[in-house]
Amino acid sequence: MNSLKDIAALMEHALGKLSLPPEPALLYEPIHYTLQAGGKRIRPLLTLGCCALFSDDLQKALPAAMGIEVFHNFTLLHDDIMDNSSLRRGRDTVHVKWNPNVAILSGDAMLIYAYDLAAKSAPEKLSQIMPILNRTFMGVCEGQQYDMDFESRLDVSPDEYIRMIGLKTAVLMAGAMQIGAILGGADPAAAQCLYQAGMQLGTAFQLQDDLLDTYGDTAVWGKNIGDDIACNKKTFLLIKALEQAQGEDKERLHELLASTTIGREEKIEAVKAIYDKTGARKETEAHVERYFGEASAIIDQIPVEEARKEPLKKMAEALVGREK
């Protein structure tokens, strides 16, 4: 049976062995650059963790796990062009280091590479996993489009936000889990349950991510705290606060969102105060608990011996900052 440590080591080894042709350099170098930048490797770990529920042979899920990680990195590459982001994991983004055309085309190649890796899965499983990959990947594109649509709207509802992060963040984690289970030999019902667990877990993860951006510890988290507030990002916290704030608080919140003169730190503190007062923070925390609890309950029900669930459970806990 594989421990979380075994799984992580296998995954890192496989990632390190990915290799692409040297030419044309402007097509393949940005892909190497992007894949070598690190990251938490959440999705391939989930694929392998779900394979491990049903099999000790994780090699079966390795190509698909790699494909899903490459796909995730492709979305970051193209999102960075669309968001005009200049930094990613502490380094220049591809469209800054090279140029937007290179970023577009090497991203396209990366998406194809993701399929190329996943297609190395067992031939008899391809007709099961391809539709999941396609639906999942398309869901991520839909989520990104909704996220961009939301930028110009002040009336996004909490339900719309949950649906958007369900597409942008959760479906890929859900698909990663379902595919890992299938490749491990799960029956379709169990694999479908793990897809549902992934949807809950992915939603909990994104809401926790929103909380950390506002309430996290820079030293621990490695990002600037308060960026979401500073740039008026429509997180669950802001959407809830916009919905709940009354009277003076409501006025003040709209003023803070519209202002171009209030300083960064002052704005962050003032918005946080409204998040606390309106209960937006508490409600977001409660949602994280609820979604995480639902994911855990589904995993508990999977009919395999408990010891097999250890790696996956540890991954899930880490995703919402509940490491023991």
Next chain:
Amino acid sequence: MNSLKDIAALMEHALGKLSLPPEPALLYEPIHYTLQAGGKRIRPLLTLGCCALFSDDLQKALPAAMGIEVFHNFTLLHDDIMDNSSLRRGRDTVHVKWNPNVAILSGDAMLIYAYDLAAKSAPEKLSQIMPILNRTFMGVCEGQQYDMDFESRLDVSPDEYIRMIGLKTAVLMAGAMQIGAILGGADPAAAQCLYQAGMQLGTAFQLQDDLLDTYGDTAVWGKNIGDDIACNKKTFLLIKALEQAQGEDKERLHELLASTTIGREEKIEAVKAIYDKTGARKETEAHVERYFGEASAIIDQIPVEEARKEPLKKMAEALVGREK
């Protein structure tokens, strides 16, 4: 047995039935817009024409044929951003009609949609056709990158150019043919022969396209004649002329390429004169003949009754303007 007319009707009907979700509109509308713009539908016809060599049931190849056509249109959409083209088939390009972000993301969705369609092929064939699709799609990206690399070079050799169009244009036609054959029930050797025929045919087609841009009839061809010359596009004609021109001609050609003051028509006539004098035109025409002849010879060798080859042969002839 299916005639070319049957095949074309089946293909158009299937294209007309493609349907995508209505929301998010900014993701899916540009895909509809792009697919409805028309085009010669060369690649799906080749897929069906090769399926028809081995089977009367063309439905087997229809999803893959649609996927390949969607992929081709995806490449046009993203290429138009990279080339900063504002018109495609007489209409605004997607990045002009909407914006570059919409064009990037809807293009990504289109690439996923291409895979989604192709994955609806018979489950037992997926493990054969997926690697061909992946290799082919990646080849097209490589070709596009080489094409962009060539823009800033004056020393591109004829062999390099043939290799570039082999990737940018021919591999997709070759893959379309191989996949159609496999889905029709061809044995791997026959399918591989049709891939080779597609490489030859695709190369002949692109060289013929280069010739038409310079020597075609606007009324028949529907494009402005001489655009390639006007914008110094590195076609086979120009590369050959740069290689062959001597003395005064060489000097004059470099002068024409560098000048920003010579008028469009004067430049076109002067460059054409050098193409004639250096033999660049004759050599390009001879290459079209040779590649087309090799494609035809391969198709002649395929061990199926001659009547089955009629649609494919007619398609091949149309591609190089040899309709009888």
